[in-house]
Amino acid sequence: MTLADYRKKRGEPLIREDADDAHDDKHPSAMEYVQIGVILAIITAVEVALYYIDMDFTLLVTLLCMLSVVKFSMVVLWFMHLKFDATLFTVLFSSGMALTFAVFAVIIAVQRGSLT
Amino acid sequence: MAHATATDHMETSTGIDNRKLLMWLFLASDCLLFGSFIAAYLLYRGRSVVGPYPEDLFDIPFTSVSAFILLMSSVTMVLALAAIQRGNVRNMRIWIFTTAVLGTLFIGGQVFEFTEFNHEGLSLSTNLFGTTFFVLTGFHGAHVTVGVLILMSLFVVSMRGGIQQKDSLAVELAGLYWHFVDIVWIVIFTLVYLIQP
Amino acid sequence: MSSIAVPKRSPLSEALKGARHAASDYGSIWSWIATVDHKRIGILYGVSAFVFFVVGGVEALLLRVQLAQPDSSFLDPDAYNRLFTMHGTTMVFLVIMPMSSAFFNLMVPLMIGARDVAFPRLNAFSYWTFLAGAIFLNASFFTGDILSGNLGAPDGGWFGYAPLNLPEFTQGHGMDFWMLGLQMFGVASLAGGFNFIVTILNMRAPGMTLFRMPVFVWMTLVTSFLIIFAMPVIAVALFELTFDRLFDANFFNAEAGGNPLLWQHMFWLFGHPEVYILILPAFGIISEILPTFSRKPLFGYAFVVFSGVAIGFMSWGVWVHHMYTTGLGTVANSAFGITTILIAVPTGVKIFNWMATLWGGSIRFRAPLMFAVGTVAMFTIGGLSGVMHSMVPSDFQQQDSYFVVAHFHYVLFGGAIFALFGGIYYWFPKFTGKLMNERLGHINFWLMFIGFNLTFFPMHISGLLGMPRRIYTYNSDMGWNLWNLMSTVGAFFIAVSVLVFLFNFFRSLRRGDESGPDPWDARTLEWSIPSPPPEYNFKEIPTVTGLDDFWNQKYHEDETGRIVPTLAGGSAEAEAPEEEDESEHGHGIHMPSPSYMPLIASSGFPIVATGLIYDYALVPVGFALILIGIFGWVLEPATEEE
Numbered sequence: 001m002t003l004a005d006y007r008k009k010r011g012e013p014l015i016r017e018d019a020d021d022a023h024d025d026k027h028p029s030a031m032e033y034v035q036i037g038v039i040l041a042i043i044t045a046v047e048v049a050l051y052y053i054d055m056d057f058t059l060l061v062t063l064l065c066m067l068s069v070v071k072f073s074m075v076v077l078w079f080m081h082l083k084f085d086a087t088l089f090t091v092l093f094s095s096g097m098a099l100t101f102a103v104f105a106v107i108i109a110v111q112r113g114s115l116t
Numbered sequence: 117m118a119h120a121t122a123t124d125h126m127e128t129s130t131g132i133d134n135r136k137l138l139m140w141l142f143l144a145s146d147c148l149l150f151g152s153f154i155a156a157y158l159l160y161r162g163r164s165v166v167g168p169y170p171e172d173l174f175d176i177p178f179t180s181v182s183a184f185i186l187l188m189s190s191v192t193m194v195l196a197l198a199a200i201q202r203g204n205v206r207n208m209r210i211w212i213f214t215t216a217v218l219g220t221l222f223i224g225g226q227v228f229e230f231t232e233f234n235h236e237g238l239s240l241s242t243n244l245f246g247t248t249f250f251v252l253t254g255f256h257g258a259h260v261t262v263g264v265l266i267l268m269s270l271f272v273v274s275m276r277g278g279i280q281q282k283d284s285l286a287v288e289l290a291g292l293y294w295h296f297v298d299i300v301w302i303v304i305f306t307l308v309y310l311i312q313p
Numbered sequence: 314m315s316s317i318a319v320p321k322r323s324p325l326s327e328a329l330k331g332a333r334h335a336a337s338d339y340g341s342i343w344s345w346i347a348t349v350d351h352k353r354i355g356i357l358y359g360v361s362a363f364v365f366f367v368v369g370g371v372e373a374l375l376l377r378v379q380l381a382q383p384d385s386s387f388l389d390p391d392a393y394n395r396l397f398t399m400h401g402t403t404m405v406f407l408v409i410m411p412m413s414s415a416f417f418n419l420m421v422p423l424m425i426g427a428r429d430v431a432f433p434r435l436n437a438f439s440y441w442t443f444l445a446g447a448i449f450l451n452a453s454f455f456t457g458d459i460l461s462g463n464l465g466a467p468d469g470g471w472f473g474y475a476p477l478n479l480p481e482f483t484q485g486h487g488m489d490f491w492m493l494g495l496q497m498f499g500v501a502s503l504a505g506g507f508n509f510i511v512t513i514l515n516m517r518a519p520g521m522t523l524f525r526m527p528v529f530v531w532m533t534l535v536t537s538f539l540i541i542f543a544m545p546v547i548a549v550a551l552f553e554l555t556f557d558r559l560f561d562a563n564f565f566n567a568e569a570g571g572n573p574l575l576w577q578h579m580f581w582l583f584g585h586p587e588v589y590i591l592i593l594p595a596f597g598i599i600s601e602i603l604p605t606f607s608r609k610p611l612f613g614y615a616f617v618v619f620s621g622v623a624i625g626f627m628s629w630g631v632w633v634h635h636m637y638t639t640g641l642g643t644v645a646n647s648a649f650g651i652t653t654i655l656i657a658v659p660t661g662v663k664i665f666n667w668m669a670t671l672w673g674g675s676i677r678f679r680a681p682l683m684f685a686v687g688t689v690a691m692f693t694i695g696g697l698s699g700v701m702h703s704m705v706p707s708d709f710q711q712q713d714s715y716f717v718v719a720h721f722h723y724v725l726f727g728g729a730i731f732a733l734f735g736g737i738y739y740w741f742p743k744f745t746g747k748l749m750n751e752r753l754g755h756i757n758f759w760l761m762f763i764g765f766n767l768t769f770f771p772m773h774i775s776g777l778l779g780m781p782r783r784i785y786t787y788n789s790d791m792g793w794n795l796w797n798l799m800s801t802v803g804a805f806f807i808a809v810s811v812l813v814f815l816f817n818f819f820r821s822l823r824r825g826d827e828s829g830p831d832p833w834d835a836r837t838l839e840w841s842i843p844s845p846p847p848e849y850n851f852k853e854i855p856t857v858t859g860l861d862d863f864w865n866q867k868y869h870e871d872e873t874g875r876i877v878p879t880l881a882g883g884s885a886e887a888e889a890p891e892e893e894d895e896s897e898h899g900h901g902i903h904m905p906s907p908s909y910m911p912l913i914a915s916s917g918f919p920i921v922a923t924g925l926i927y928d929y930a931l932v933p934v935g936f937a938l939i940l941i942g943i944f945g946w947v948l949e950p951a952t953e954e955e
Contacts, residue, residue: 029198044184047310075298075299088140093140096146111574137511144541148545149549152545160571240561243569246563
């Protein structure tokens with residue numbers, strides 16, 4: 001039997017609720033997208049401003065990284081719709097990111113001397 | 117026997133569209149590509165034997181503007197998707213075109229920056245900075261260029277009536293790729309330009 | 314996407330449609346060139362991989378002739394370097410990986426009850442890109458002056474270490490062919506990886522949950538994830554090398570402050586997951602063979618699956634064990650030593666589960682089982698020498714010696730190749746409808762087993778006696794003579810065994826006994842359809858109710874707990890021969906149409922590569938072909954209306 005018949009027979013929905021994204025009420029509106037865009041612009045301006053402020057280097061790096069993480073997350077969660085879409089996508093993308101971060105942190109640590 | 121095509125319009129075991137799953141897998145994989153180039157840049161940062169060095173060349177105001185442009189192109193891209201999902205083909209076309217223009221502006225900015233640096237004596241072979249910088253940002257620029265190509269292709273197909281509300285997946289996939297290219301630039305802008313030891 | 318079709322029918326699109334229709338005739342050569350059928354793509358991969366197995370084998374024989382005796386001048390050092398580089402590169406990228414792809418292609422859709430993979434044209438694109446890379450790489454032999462013995466092939470080793478891989482140290486274009494050819498394999502593998510993940514996650518038959526999938530499918534899934542995360546890393550390493558070699562960049566230029574170790578990190582960050590990419594499919598194959606020929610379910614299915622997943626994860630944490638001797642320091646070496654010891658554990662779990670599968674089973678010593686058991690035994694030996702390598706102080710002695718060569722041949726030949734041969738014997742009946750000859754199969758196995766051990770076991774000894782790798786000859790008074798001679802004799806035994814195999818293969822194709830759909834009385838879905846399978850695989854997509862569902866349809870336990878056949882109404886006649894439909898039409902199942910676009914797109918890559926080496930004018934030509942292929946692919950419908 002086809003997958004459609006199989007699902008009907010078991011009383012399962014044909015298309016899973018959380019599978020793709022099929023529900024308009026879960027979409028942000030155009031206005032919300034623009035608002036997010038404005039926030040992104042502001043954060044970028046703050047980052048650039050911080051660049052010019054004289055401060056402890058470690059503090060600067062921490063602040064800039066935090067702000068970038070916020071920007072990154074907003075684009076991924078809302079523009080790329082990851083917040084509303086299937087969890088599988090989040091798992092896949094996070095795996096790629098986590099693996100990247102882990103292995104290259106090790107390489108840099110080993111090669112720039114902190115792990116010898 | 118049902119007349120089911122083997123690939124199109126198939127119900128899937130996860131309920132997720134095959135092509136959307138493919139795009140997310142591709143993006144997860146692409147993380148490692150950019151991670152590798154960024155790691156090479158960070159590994160070699162501050163180790164160039166001769167100049168010019170980043171602090172000699174970087175024009176943060178200029179690059180901030182181009183970073184802003186790319187960020188805004190993500191906004192226009194998602195507006196394009198929102199439009200086609202509501203069935204508004206005309207607006208989708210406008211927003212896609214705008215995204216492509218912003219992307220092209222970004223590339224223009226990159227080209228300008230590269231030429232400026234080159235005039236100041238920085239090339240692939242000058243030092244570690246030249247090598248790692250041009251290759252990293254060059255690959256990113258190549259990704260943006262491919263993105264612009266995809267957007268313009270969608271635009272042309274749409275002008276011939278080929279994209280309707282039911283075809284919004286195509287725009288969604290192009291959007292995912294485009295946003296990815298944007299977030300990579302968020303990382304590069306911060307790590308390469310703003311954070312200079 | 315077929316949703317974006319060219320709206321009006323132009324003469325061009327009519328011509329293209331006609332060409333696709335011509336390729337639908339399964340008897341024509343065009344049907345092979347434009348095929349998007351996973352079974353045909355699998356055969357293309359398998360045949361190609363075997364051809365290159367012979368090529369790589371001849372390269373090995375040449376090396377062994379040179380090493381048979383001390384102070385030999387059969388090959389000069391330059392030729393020797395090129396041959397061992399090509400032997401290694403060929404065996405890894407042109408044999409084991411494509412042969413594994415052959416099995417992914419042939420088996421995965423059948424095992425999950427699907428009609429094809431998720432993206433049939435992407436599948437074809439994988440194959441043609443692989444073939445383009447394989448031909449491109451081997452073309453390098455002819456770029457020197459082959460008639461005067463100057464082989465143009467790459468000579469930097471299959472691992473291409475910096476700075477040796479730079480122009481100052483490797484003259485000629487050999488390494489350019491290597492770095493660009495490998496990129497093509499990367500593209501092909503990536504495409505395949507994406508395709509199989511989507512296929513396995515999305516196209517399973519109703520009722521086939523992930524934990525009702527055959528182990529081979531699980532191993533394909535894990536391997537595919539390893540591929541999509543590991544290939545980008547080597548792609549970057551190769552891009553960096555390309556920029557250094559062609560455009561004078563400084564990634565590995567020590568004078569400019571570059572660090573040759575960057576190459577090693579990148580290469581082995583890819584390279585270690587790569588070796589698991591090479592072995593996991595083989596583990597999957599024997600996980601199918603052992604239960605069938607023991608007439609018992611796989612022992613500890615969940616453990617075998619989870620250990621495979623664990624191996625996938627852990628493979629990312631061990632790469633520095635290839636670099637113990639590069640001076641990274643105690644902390645790095647110790648940390649990776651620990652992770653490397655740990656990764657032996659999940660593999661050990663599998664070995665025990667396989668042994669427990671055989672234990673108490675009703676064993677039939679058919680050819681596939683011989684190879685499967687051989688795999689387990691040989692891989693265990695290779696694994697043990699691997700554990701010896703994981704010990705950092707031991708490795709300082711063993712690194713760059715023949716002990717390493719012994720280790721990896723035991724795991725890759727004794728492990729992967731034996732399993733792949735087992736897979737060929739096992740599944741040959743499914744795709745040809747004929748059985749391979751048992752007696753010849755046993756002769757093949759024993760010759761190969763004896764030859765293999767005779768070739769590679771002595772290398773443990775010569776390695777520990779200090780014989781370094783990658784030397785073209787050696788002095789007579791080093792104490793290595795006997796071991797090398799034994800290895801060379803063994804290598805020729807292997808060659809004979811391969812000839813026996815080929816004889817068996819072709820003879821069976823022509824006049825093997827008819828196999829029927831299920832000659833081995835096996836457990837998984839592929840045996841429930843005719844041999845060879847029809848184009849559409851399953852007349853009706855099966856509904857799966859458990860693990861080893863096909864077996865459960867054939868047999869059940871009676872009151873005393875014995876396994877007895879399930880009589881009429883059971884699906885031993887799931888696809889009765891009289892229902893076999895010779896014609897492709899009239900069954901109402903529309904398969905994706907053939908397409909030339911993947912081949913067109915693939916053909917652009919070698920042109921770009923040739924252009925980068927010889928004449929930049931070719932580069933845009935190549936890119937144009939890639940673009941034309943891709944645009945044609947996106948714009949044509951996946952399935953043409955009849």
